[in-house]
Amino acid sequence: MSMVGLGVGGLLAAGGAYLAFVQSKKKEGLARELQFMKSTSLPELHESLKALDAEGLGDSFRDMVETNGSAETDGELKTPHSETPCAYFEASVTREYEQMETYTDKDGKVRTRRNKLYENVSSDKSSSPLYIADGGVRARIDLQGANLDLKSGEDRYEPFKEDRGYSFFGVNFTVPSGTRTLGFRYKERLIPLGQPLYVVGEIRKSGGELRIGKPSEKDKPFIVSVKSEEEVLDSMKGSAKTTQYFGYALIVIGAAVAVFLK
Known part of the structure; x- marks a missing residue:
């Protein structure tokens, strides 16, 4: 047993304890909160706000809600890669x-090797407003600040062609020098038009x-999901269990490091 082992093992064990006994419990608590939250339809919320408007209180109203509806936007919107x-x-x-890399091997000889690498060269997201609609x-x-769950869309790879120009989201792309471009992967995630949505957040x-x-009260959930309430809850409960087990594993590893690292 050494001071280094005690230090490293202690850090691992402390991190594991935080995950197992704090973070996982926080996730479990959030899942319970959603489980017992009553769902309110948008027409019901609209009527409640109309009544508050009549009393001059509508603009100051804030409340946590759980609701369901379908996804809408203004105008026609399509994904850039697949035009969905x-x-x-x-x-x-x-x-x-x-990219070629020069390195020295274990015998002291200078060698070169070819490394395959990846870089995100461009990204975009829609700026059109997103609505949830019902009745x-x-x-x-x-x-902003939402736990956003989207559907997977286009995911395709295209080999690079030297005889063509490339432009991504309106910006011309120039191949960096010193590298050999192999190709590009195009990915999309989306909320399809008319997609059923499960939303939890603060209404105003x-x-x-x-x-x-996003709720004004700290640690309150803000969820926008293409999944059903049941699927969201199952996912949260599974995440809490995974976090807990990972925390336990770190505690065991930390204890082993503290004892055996010399």
Whole structure:
């Protein structure tokens, strides 16, 4: 047993304890909160706000809500790679390339090798407003700070062609010198138009319209998901268990390091 072993092992064990007894419990608590939260339809919320408006209280109203509806946006929106109609998208382009590296081997000889590397060369996301709609009522979703769960979309690879120019999201791409471009991977994640949504967040009225956004109270959930409530809960419970077991494993590893590292 050494001071280094005690230090490293202690850090690992402390990190494991935090994951197993703090972080996992926080996730379990959040799952329980969602499980017992009552779902309210958008028409019901609209009627409640109309009543508050009549009393002059509508603009100051804030409340945590759980609601369901379908995804909408203004105008026509399509994903950039596959041109799929959608209410929201995130897209990226990743370059796959090779780069020569000079290194010294174990015998002291200078050698070169070819490394395959990847870099994100461009990304974009839709700027059009996202709405959740139900029964003729819709609420705008302010996505900043949301735990956003999207559907996987286009995922394709195209080999690089030297005889053509490349432009991604309106910006011309120039191949960096000193590397050999192999190809590009195009990826999309999206909320399809009309996709059923499960949303948990803080509802308010702003600019004459309903909005759902990040709660003003710390540690309250803000979820926008293409999954059902049941699927979201199952995922959260599974994540809590995984975090707990990983924490236990770190505690055991930390104890072993503290005892056996010399």
